[in-house]
Amino acid sequence: MENLNTYAMLADIFGAVTIIVAATFAIIQLFEHKKRLRIEMAAEMCRKFSEPELARAVTLIKRLPDDISLESLQAMDREYEESAQIVGMVFETMGLLVYKKVASFELIQALTGGLLLMVWRKTGRWIKETREAESMDRFAEWVEWLAIQVESREKNMVPAYKAYVAWSG
Numbered sequence: 001m002e003n004l005n006t007y008a009m010l011a012d013i014f015g016a017v018t019i020i021v022a023a024t025f026a027i028i029q030l031f032e033h034k035k036r037l038r039i040e041m042a043a044e045m046c047r048k049f050s051e052p053e054l055a056r057a058v059t060l061i062k063r064l065p066d067d068i069s070l071e072s073l074q075a076m077d078r079e080y081e082e083s084a085q086i087v088g089m090v091f092e093t094m095g096l097l098v099y100k101k102v103a104s105f106e107l108i109q110a111l112t113g114g115l116l117l118m119v120w121r122k123t124g125r126w127i128k129e130t131r132e133a134e135s136m137d138r139f140a141e142w143v144e145w146l147a148i149q150v151e152s153r154e155k156n157m158v159p160a161y162k163a164y165v166a167w168s169g
Contacts, residue, residue: 041103045111048090057083058115064122070129084123088140091116095142098149105149113150113157120147 048054060083064073073081094112097103120143127140 037102038104038107041097042107045094045103045107049111054086054090057086058119061087061119061122066121067125068122070126070133073123073126084126087119088123088127088143091119091143091146092140093142095146098146099142108146109150109153110160113154114159116147116150117154120144120151 060080064080064084073084091112094103094108098105098108124144124147127143131137131139
């Protein structure tokens with residue numbers, strides 16, 4: 001009977017160790033999966049910024065005067081407002097992904113910080129007036145949120161070309 005108790009106790013210990021090892025493996029796999037998702041997200045963001053449609057839209061936005069109004073933007077060629085929509089949708093997506101912690105803020109700030117702030121400087125008024133004119137308070141909400149977040153952290157940032165001048169890889 002004593003051997004049977006010993007075997008039962010060893011089986012219990014083996015079962016507990018198996019559960020602990022399986023749980024540890026599952027946790028490690030979860031972290032690896034999250035890491036893989038972040039890498040895929042970074043690659044997708046880089047791909048997005050290499051799309052010709054976005055590049056053209058950004059070029060048109062750069063030509064706009066700062067703080068353009070809804071009325072002034074609508075008075076221009078239609079492609080300018082379409083460009084503001086295209087660029088806005090990209091930053092809207094990025095803002096939501098940062099907020100939901102799918103994409104890291106540091107990555108998005110490094111990738112788009114200066115560009116986002118330029119776009120916000122040019123189209124922020126248009127966005128706010130569009131919200132009011134169309135009674136859509138949530139229009140471009142994540143664009144504004146992301147611009148506020150980036151702007152609050154950019155004040156003390158040194159541009160990469162200065163900060164990493166001695167980088168050797």
